[in-house]
Each structure stands twice: as structure tokens, then as C-alpha cells.
């Protein structure tokens with residue numbers, strides 16, 4: 001027993017205690033580690049911190065100090081990439097949003113002042129009403145890594161160390177004070193000194209979670225499963241770059257981890273950098289480019305850059321990488337190995353980049369398959385939950401679903417660091433406060449799709465959805481509410497906005513609107529769709545989307561050039577009625593968050609001619625390969641979103657109306673933004689984006705705007721210079 005070193009929660013904010021983690025109070029185990037850098041040793045114990053007794057700190061919290069009826073927890077992720085806030089009230093995710101949507105700065109990494117303000121307003125709470133604030137990682141452990149890495153590589157990397165140091169000294173090492181001051185500002189205090197003073201008076205407890213434990217909590221707690229294996233894979237947190245564990249009921253135990261500088265996420269980012277795309281945002285472009293290439297660099301990558309072990313652990317050869325100590329991802333040795341300098345951003349893409357993209361995608365899939373197979377064997381679990389930035393690699397996810405014996409997988413839609421805000425808030429609720437968790441699976445509102453396929457005569461109806469019931473689909477449920485966790489604007493607010501701007505619009509009833517929109521889509525019109533709550537995570541899921549007809553061969557390039565202002569080698573993604581997915585794609589499962597890739601069903605494909613097959617590069621995408629060419633990639637794959645009526649009724653009804661009209665239960669779904677711009681949030685953002693582009697119609701809840709009827713839209717400055725290209 002180690003009660004003698006239990007700490008009261010008041011100590012949680014002291015600098016040393018940033019190493020602590022919210023723990024299950026009954027278990028009182030140490031889950032935090034300080035210096036576990038044993039790079040290259042493969043999977044290490046996630047309990048390694050227990051060896052470091054002098055660095056371990058235990059927590060004990062005296063419950064019910066204030067006898068509150070509800071417990072409100074604000075989760076924060078910030079200061080690295082894509083800051084976000086999430087509010088959990090009595091275990092329910094009430095609101096979550098990324099800061100970029102409010103500031104209009106893509107991947108905004110600043111403290112999520114606006115997102116926190118929004119989350120509180122959604123529950124009509126003030127900052128002072130909160131019981132806990134959780135931060136998604138431990139800055140001191142990150143600083144520990146920075147220092148140790150610098151010492152390992154010294155004198156190399158001195159310039160990058162010097163560049164990072166001022167921010168650490170000024171802000172990051174004083175995180176508790178910084179968070180308190182910023183939240184005082186979120187509460188409305190505008191003066192810096194007054195905010196500092198006010199921040200100190202807040203009664204809530206501030207807790208810090210481990211980066212990968214925040215990811216793991218975001219993967220497991222909102223999942224449909226009662227118990228599951230958990231795998232988190234990203235660039236790097238404090239030390240861990242990947243972790244593996246088990247979730248059961250309200251308990252979450254991490255068993256193993258891989259450590260910096262060996263990292264699948266950083267390896268992928270190194271190739272993102274070398275192929276001329278932006279690190280931390282261009283990774284999905286590399287994935288989209290891969291089908292054009294051949295995996296001809298796989299042997300050289302395996303021979304020179306890394307060793308992939310059977311358990312999916314990596315040992316990288318850091319002679320070729322600079323990310324551990326430099327300002328670049330790769331170095332001269334890497335350039336020499338691949339025959340030249342990195343591609344310059346925005347310059348033309350050659351076969352070399354396509355082959356590199358394909359090669360690193362092949363390696364990534366191999367590693368992820370090995371990791372998940374190992375997790376299956378080690379944990380004995382039948383289901384798998386994924387999070388971390390690499391879990392956004394939906395091509396690999398599709399293969400895991402098909403090739404690894406897990407019955408089902410669930411992926412956190414905000415798999416990147418934004419989701420850490422959600423993870424730490426849920427970790428405080430379930431682990432620190434030991435509150436029970438009733439999973440949809442245990443509650444009987446969800447069954448595994450594989451079980452569904454066997455028992456199609458299920459009498460569980462899909463929340464009254466007659467078509468789902470007819471198809472024998474059981475209801476689906478998870479804790480994410482479809483990831484529609486952001487702001488919503490009422491019809492009255494929207495009409496007030498439109499009238500104040502003297503914007504012409506037609507008002508429809510909720511019943512009339514879907515058929516009207518379906519008619520526009522069938523006529524080849526491109527429609528902006530702003531309805532319901534904004535999505536949390538990188539994907540637009542029908543709340544803030546641009547939609548079109550996928551049957552049109554021209555639609556892919558029309559939407560890219562007229563709206564997104566880009567020539568893309570990527571096709572758009574399809575949204576399909578859940579009831580129809582198996583008839584159109586080689587998938588018969590829910591993919592509500594567009595995180596699974598599967599092929600277009602053979603019955604929907606078209607035979608292509610030898611001349612079409614011989615086309616090269618982006619021209620390949622213009623070949624009509626299926627009945628839905630605008631969403632069919634050159635290898636017949638598609639990044640699928642399945643839509644359920646109970647999760648997003650209006651979106652489902654629009655697609656259903658389109659099916660009734662055309663026989664096609666699929667629409668194109670692309671995010672509502674232009675290149676480099678964060679996805680729209682407010683009606684004003686949507687109207688602005690609508691007017692800047694050649695979109696034909698805009699739906700703002702039940703108001704329909706026709707571009708042709710709009711007055712001229714004038715802006716003082718050129719908006720195209722407003723957004724940095726991503």
C-alpha cells in the first residue's frame with residue numbers, strides 16, 4: 001500500500017504534479033512516467049513509470065466537497081496542433097469544438113478560448129460552475145523529452161532547441177497559471193492582470209492526463225463497446241508514439257507503448273514533408289495520392305529506414321531523419337537515398353511522389369495490420385477502438401476491418417489531438433471519479449454488424465426507421481451523437497441574419513425541403529448544406545457540407561475548380577444511406593465518421609477500355625469507373641460515410657429523396673470551405689463561402705438561397721490571400 005504518498009488534489013497543479021494522471025481511485029495505481037526513453041526496444045510496458053518511484057505521484061480526491069448535483073468537466077487540448085475544448089456533464093458529452101472554427105485560422109494551436117466559451121454556453125454554465133478542468137497532456141514530460149533528446153543529439157539540434165525554448169520558458173512550463181488565466185478570459189475578463197487574479201480564485205480542480213491515455217479514453221469511452229482492445233497511434237505525445245491497452249466497463253488500462261523517436265506517425269509525416277505537403281495536415285493527401293503510384297520504394301524503406309517487427313513495433317534508422325533535433329523532418333542522407341531534395345510545395349507532382357506515397361502507404365498498412373493483430377492476440381478482445389492522428393488513415397482502417405479477426409472496430413472521429421480534449425474529460429469522469437459507464441452494447445441499443453448479418457430477422461427496430469427495420473438493421477449508438485457536438489443556429493436566428501443583410505431566400509417546411517434539395521442535386525446543382533450542429537473532428541458529415549450528384553462524371557472536377565479552387569487528384573467522399581451501403585460498396589457496416597475505405601461494389605462498376613486504362617496521372621481520375629464516378633478513386637476505393645436517420649434526420653431525408661428521384665442512395669459530401677479555410681461554423685461563414693464560390697444553392701436550415709437571386713457580394717480585400725494553402 002502506498003497511502004503515505006497520496007496527495008490531495010490541491011497539489012495537482014504544482015509543476016511536479018503535472019506528471020500525475022487522474023487514476024481510478026479504487027486502484028490508486030501509478031500510470032504516469034517521467035523518463036522512459038528506451039527507444040528501439042519495441043513495445044515497452046506502459047507501467048514502466050512504476051520503476052521510477054521518486055517521480056511517481058499518486059492522487060486522491062475528496063469527493064462531494066461541495067455537494068454539487070451535477071459534475072461538469074471541461075477538457076482542453078492546446079498549444080500543439082488543432083486546439084479544442086469539450087464539455088462533459090455527468091458523463092455526457094454536451095459539446096466539443098475546435099478553436100479553428102471560431103478564429104478562422106486552420107489548425108489553430110492557441111488556447112481554445114472561443115471553443116471553451118462555446119462549450120460552456122451550450123450548457124448555460126459559467127467558468128466558475130465547473131468542477132474539473134482537464135488538460136490532455138503533460139507539458140513537463142514533453143519538456144523532459146525535449147531536453148533529453150537535445151542532450152542525446154548535442155551539439156546537433158542546438159538551433160531548434162533555442163527556437164523552442166522561449167515559448168517553453170514563457171508559457172508552457174507555467175501551464176496551470178496559463179490555463180486559469182485563459183479561462184478567466186473565456187469567462188469574459190478582458191484585462192490580463194485581472195484575469196490572472198481571477199484565475200487563481202477558481203474553485204475547480206485542474207488535472208493533467210497523459211497524451212496517449214487521453215487518446216485512449218477518447219477511443220474507448222464513447223465507443224459502442226462494453227469491452228475492447230485499444231490502440232493509439234500518432235506522431236508523439238510526451239514520450240509515447242503508440243500505445244496498446246484494454247477498456248472494460250469504466251476501466252481503461254494501457255499495457256504497452258512504443259516510444260519516441262520511433263514513430264509511425266512521424267515516419268508518415270517525414271514522407272508528407274518530402275513529397276512537398278504540409279506536415280500535420282497534408283498526410284491525407286499522401287494517402288489520396290498513393291493509388292496512382294507503384295510501391296517501388298518499399299524495399300529501400302525496409303532496407304535503410306526501418307525495421308518492422310512482427311508485433312508492429314518499429315526501429316527507425318535516425319541517420320535519415322531530423323525531426324528529433326532539427327527543424328526539418330528529413331535530412332541530406334534521406335535526399336540522397338531518394339534521389340534529390342524534397343518536392344517544393346505547389347510544384348507539379350511527378351511519378352516519384354506518387355510512388356513514394358504508395359510505398360509509405362504500403363508500409364503504414366503493414367505496420368497497422370501487425371499492430372492490430374498483435375493487440376488481438378495480446379488482449380484477447382473481440383473489438384478494437386482506435387485513436388491518434390494515424391487512425392485517420394482510413395485506407396488502413398478498412399484493411400484492419402477486413403483482415404484482422406476483430407469483430408468490429410470503432411474509430412474516434414476526432415482521432416487527432418483535438419480529440420484529446422474529449423478524452424481527458426471522459427477520463428476524469430470514468431477513471432478519476434470512478435463513475436460507471438453504460439455502453440450502448442451493454443444497454444442493448446447496439447449489436448455488432450457481423451451479428452446483424454447473421455440474424456437479419458432482428459426485431460430490434462432502428463428507432464422507428466421503417467427502411468432500416470425492413471433491411472433488418474439494428475440501431476446503432478455510440479457516445480458521440482454523430483460527432484454533431486458544435487454550435488447550432490435556430491431557424492429564427494438564421495432568418496434574422498438573412499433579413500438583416502437583406503438576403504433573398506425561400507422558406508420551406510422540414511417536410512418539403514428534402515425533395516426540393518434532391519431535385520436540385522439531380523439537376524446537377526452544387527448545394528451548400530448548413531444544418532444542425534457543427535461536426536467535431538476533421539470531417540464534414542452533413543452538418544457543414546457541400547453536396548452534389550455523384551453520378552455525374554464532370555462533378556468531381558467541377559466541384560474542385562468552381563468551389564474548392566484546387567485541381568485535385570483525390571475524388572470526393574460519398575455519403576450513403578446506411579440501409580443501402582452493402583449494395584453500393586463492399587462494406588456492410590456502419591462508417592458514420594467517414595473513417596473506413598472500401599471498394600465500390602462490383603455490380604456498380606463499369607468496364608473500362610484499354611485507352612482509358614492507359615491514362616496517366618490526374619487524368620486517370622476522369623475515367624468513368626462506376627455508376628458513381630465522382631466518388632470512385634482510380635483503384636475503385638471510396639471513403640465512405642454511412643448515414644442513419646436517427647443520427648442526422650434531415651441529411652438522411654435529403655439522400656432518401658435523392659434515391660427516390662434517381663435510384664441512387666449516394667451523394668457527394670465534401671467539407672464546406674475553400675482550400676486552406678477551416679470548415680464553416682456560423683450562418684455568416686456559410687453565406688460568405690457560398691458567395692465567394694460558384695456554389696449554386698445554399699441551405700441554411702430550412703431557408704434556401706439561390707445564387708442567381710443574390711445581390712452582388714463585395715469584399716474590401718481579396719479573400720484568396722486570407723487563407724494559407726494547406
Ligand SMILES: [Fe+2]
Nearest residue numbers: 234389416417
Ligand atoms: Fe496525439
